[in-house]
Amino acid sequence: MSDRTQVGIIGAGPAGMLLAVLLHRAGVSCVVFERRDREYVTSRARGATTEHRVVELLRRHGLAENLLATGAVEDAVEFRLGGRRYPVHYEPLAAGRSHYIYPQQFLVRDLIDLYLAEGGDLRFETPVAAIDDVTGAPRIVLADGRGELYCEVVAGCDGEYGVARAAVPAGALTCVDYQYDYAWLSVLAQAPPSSDCVINAMHESGACVHVRRTPTVSRFYLQCGRDETREHWPDERIWKEVRLRLTLDEPWTLHTGPITATGTVRMRSLVCSPMRYGSLFLVGDAAHIVPPVGGKGFNLALADAEELALGLIEQLRDGDRRRADSYSQQRLARIWRAQEFVHWMMDLVNTPGHGTSAAPFLHRVQAARLARLMDSPAYLAAFLEDYVGWW
Ligand SMILES: Cc1cc2nc3c(=O)[nH]c(=O)nc-3n(C[C@H](O)[C@H](O)[C@H](O)COP(=O)(O)OP(=O)(O)OC[C@H]3O[C@@H](n4cnc5c(N)ncnc54)[C@H](O)[C@@H]3O)c2cc1C
Incomplete structure (x- = not known):
């Protein structure tokens, strides 16, 4: 097979599928390659905590129907320390904003169902082996000699261990972890x-x-x-x-x-920048990782995908490259804010310095941080803004 499309998408996770649905609906041609089968990607249990702004994102594009109908609203979080509970209610500070609990595999299933029903091209059990010439004529090479795909843009939505990040030459990408x-x-x-x-x-x-x-x-x-x-x-x-x-x-x-x-x-926390090399864009876990505390990983992946979709629609349909050109800069500012929040929350929740001489001191700092969260409305408002996700 030797094929051609506008956008070659590697990976049918949350990032790849949202990108595919938005591009296809806007008339931008794309092909999604996924190395696993449909059953696997629609049943792989990972995240579920969906931020307020991502619920709004999905609602904006008419993709939140199942989430709103069957997801559970979450409007509180509880901390426990020393046998006591410390509940934090989002109201009144959240002014009606909340989390939805909707397993990410359900969202991936919804997006796949929709994309295929609308005539999208998605090839399961088709691993990508390599990406070539992303500064010239980009080409996706399939494993086992199964062919290649020429495209104008490659979207690496292939997660933490995919081929996309590895396709960027040494020196062109800075990864800090x-x-x-x-x-x-x-x-x-x-x-x-x-x-x-x-x-x-x-x-x-x-x-x-x-x-x-x-x-x-x-x-x-x-x-x-x-x-x-x-x-x-x-x-x-x-x-x-x-x-x-x-x-x-x-x-x-x-x-x-x-x-x-x-x-x-x-x-592990990781950020790779820039999130673009030539015509190859890195999206979601392919570019950045956060530990699961605070539930930010798949929310960031979906927000990356929306921003890239809007940029590529303007570039490939309307000939205006400005939004796609600012994708990396725009997303990295948001990603670093999420990294800072998750790092702070890791220190709040996990027992620090476990087994070391610093543990008694650090444990008291941890307790003092929780006490401040309970005592200071300003501190609590700042926490909720990032945790519930409305900034
Ligand atoms: C235990 C756990 C709990 C989590 N809880 C939360 C949570 O509550 N909230 C939250 O926001 N995040 C959570 N996360 C993080 C979240 O799951 C990820 O951030 C999210 O899946 C990233 O989406 P993605 O589309 O970027 O990548 P992925 O979901 O990893 O999708 C990548 C896809 O690419 C495919 N692929 C890879 N290589 C190739 C190849 N060479 N060719 C073709 N296809 C390929 C893979 O099979 C996969 O389907 C959790 C993660 C874990 C592990």
Whole structure:
């Protein structure tokens, strides 16, 4: 196969699919290549916490119907420390703005259904092996000799370990990262949520975060050592630590159930800039990573995709390159603000300096930060602005 299109999109995750839907609807031709099958991409459970501004983004483009109909509104977050709960209600500061809990695989499913129903070209089980000549005549080369695609623009929406970032020559891309000295064990359980909002428990043994996913599925995150794996965490240990870290001095019920998936999330922040090289644009996790605390990853990916779609529509349909040319600069300002917020929240939620002589001091700083959040309306307003996402 040797083909031609305006935009070649690598990856059918949230970023790739939103970009594809917006371009296709605007009459810009595109082809999406996805290395996995449809079942895999529409059932891969990752994020679910959708920010206010991303809900508005989807609503603006008429893509929020299922999310608004079946997603759960979240208008509070709870912190726990020393057996006490510290609830934070978004109102009145949020003035009607809230999170929606809508698993990202449902959104990916919605976008795929729509794109295909509207005649979009999406090729599953078609891995991209390489991207060539992005400063000349860009070409996407498929794996296993399955052909190539010439395009005017390549959108690398292929996640943290994709081929797009690797296609940028050394020296043309600057990547800066930060590795936390702990990890999170992520646990998906067939258990009804034990709370109708996110719980961030700050405990001497490490953080425990509880997030509802659907009425029958809950996710728990347990702060753990970087080298720990599922072998270190048999089911009994998981539930014992969840119970311990979420403990309250008042009655409450923890719902447990069969554990359906676990994984170790290495806590890493990364930003690569610029998010463009020649006619290759990097979008979402291909350009930047945040740890899951605060739920920013797929929200940033969707916001990148919208900005790039609007820029490419102006460039390829109307001949005006200005918005596409400012994509990287415009997005990096937002991405760094999110990085700063997530870094701050990581220090708030996770037990700092675990096992070191600095731990007692840092633990008290952590408690003082929570006390300030509870005491100062100005501090709380600043937190909500970034957490709920309306800036
Ligand atoms: C456990 C966990 C929980 C999370 N929780 C949240 C949360 O609550 N809120 C939040 O906002 N974010 C969360 N995130 C982050 C979020 O999932 C990611 O930021 C988001 O998936 C990024 O979307 P993307 O489209 O950029 O990349 P991805 O979702 O990674 O999609 C990339 C796609 O490209 C495909 N691909 C890769 N290489 C190739 C190739 N060579 N050829 C063809 N296709 C290719 C992949 O198969 C994949 O389908 C979480 C992440 C994890 C791991």
